[in-house]
Amino acid sequence: MKNHRVNYFILLFVVFGGFLIFGLSENIKGPALPSMQSEFSLKESQLGVLLALNSIGYLLACSFTSILANKIGMKWVGILAFASMVLAGFCMFLSKGYPSLSASYFLLYVGNGILEIGLGIMAARIFTKNTGTMMNVAHFFYGLSSIGAPILGASMMGWHVLGGELGWRGMYFIILSLSIIPIIPSLFGRFPEELQSEGESTSFRGLFRDPIAWLIVAVLSFGVVSEMAIGSWLVYYLQHAYEWSLKRSSEMLSLFFLLFTLSRLFVGPITDKLGYTLSIMLFSAFSGACSLAAVFIGETGAALFAIAGIGIAPIYPTVMALLAKRYAKGVGTAITFTVTILGIASVIGNLLIGVIIDFINHFFGKGHGNDLIGLQVGYVFIAGMAILCSLCCVPLYKMLRTRDGGLV
Incomplete structure (x- = not known):
């Protein structure tokens, strides 16, 4: 019993620490990109390619992480993800031009993709009790590090080390080297494998034919598109x-x-008590209603x-x-199937928002005092995604009530 408890805390450290590092690695690029652009004299299109490697590496990782986990086990998948991120940091430190920088970025985002899918699978296997609470707490650590990552990255780039500034190279190298830390407990932890006696047997073919699986994909896609769009468009709108x-x-x-991150920390027990589907229904409706009200009330309701x-x-956890x-x-x-389609839907959803704003502005005559209409319709679309999720x-x-009884 004691060994079981010790192992559980080791796995908690790996999952929570993994989400913390994942948030850092994904969100330190903001302050680094201008310095990269200046050093290598990059065009905006070249920066766009660097950012596009995020989605490409992510979708590539989605295609093989689940299969890899079944072949070598979750322990080694996690270690591979952390190790590839350390290697990417070393390669970025040594990069001499745009091609080597692009290759390093691609390696980083493949590692990030493996880590995201891997952490999701790990958490699903480890948190068999109070699953909603623990999933939300795990994703809280991602949100926590995401808040501090741009500030930390910008600060570290200005550090003076060995007579010179640390810069973006040193900053990436140090932060990505932190990925070594979760590797150590991973070597000693015993990771649970797939359950063999409970639950429903799952295959990609079965998921493609399962209307419940597609409804879950729709729920997650609408919710995450709304979430990402707020982060991308709120400053522009205001x-x-x-x-x-x-x-x-x-x-x-x-x-x-801040409210987003605190919500993940505190609402988990509510999702376990109400049921997952009902919780998502209520929370996404609340988010959509708040955004709609903010648009229609105007500046006083910002x-x-x-x-x-x-x-x-x-929604996501x-x-x-x-x-x-x-x-x-x-x-x-199941996670691979859902998150892969989510990645494609996210690209389409965020593209649609910009197209809608441009179309409405063009239709009503941009530059004639009607610019606000396009922005409002675009943000109503963002709110509508949350409503559709609900x-x-x-x-x-x-x-779920009909098929699975209590699982709702």
């Missing part, structure tokens, strides 16, 4: 709709992320943009908890 300063707009976005973060935050419970016998396959939960809730 600056152009209300003529706020960059500082004031950024502070509102920071408040959104705080509602940030408050929407409370509702949108639990709670869906992961739902997958862990429904597809216990094949959770890696609406998709209705048939999902009914089908």
Whole structure:
């Protein structure tokens, strides 16, 4: 019993530490990109390629991580992800030009993709009790490090080491080298494998034919598109709709992320008590309602943009908890299927927002005092994604009650 408890805490350290490092590695690029651009004289299109490698590496990792986990085990998948991130940091430190920098970035994002899928599978297998609570707490660590990553990265780049500034190379090397830390407990931990006696057998072919699986994909896609779009468009909206300063707009976005992160820390027990599908239905509806109200009330209701973060935050981890419970016998396959399609939907969803804003502005005549209409319609679309997430939960809730009884 004592050894079991010690092993559980080792695995907790690996999962929570992994999410912490994952958040750092994904969100330190903001302050680093201008320095990279200046050093290598990069065009904006070349920076765009660097950022596109994020999605490509992520989707590539989605394609093989679950299969790899079944072949070599979750322990070695996690170690591979952490090790590839350390190697990427070393390669970035030594990069001499754009080709080597691009190759290093690609390696980093493949490692990030393996880590995200791997951590999801690990958490699903480890958190068999109070799954909603523990999934939300795990993702809280990602949010926590995401808040501090840009500030930490910018600060470290200005550090003076051995007579010179640390710069973006040293900053990436040091932060990505932190990935060594979770490797050590990973070597000693005993990771649970797939459950063989409980849950429903899972295959990609079965998931493609399962309407519940597609409803879960829809719920997660609509919820995450709304979540990502708020992070991408809120500052732009406040600056152009209300003529706020960059500082004031950024502070509102920071408040959104603060409430978002705290929500993941505290609402987990509610999801376990209410049920996962019902929780997602209520929280996503709350987020959508807050965003819609903020648009229609105007500048005096701007705080509602940030408050929407409370509702949108639990969607991703709670869906992961739902997958862990429904597809216990094949959770890696279920997570891979769901998150891969999510990645494609996210690209399409975020592209649509920009297209909608441009189309409405063009239709009403941009430059003639109607610019605000396009922004408002674009943000209504963002809120609508959260509402659609909630609406998709209705048939999902009914089908789960019919098929799985208490699993809702």
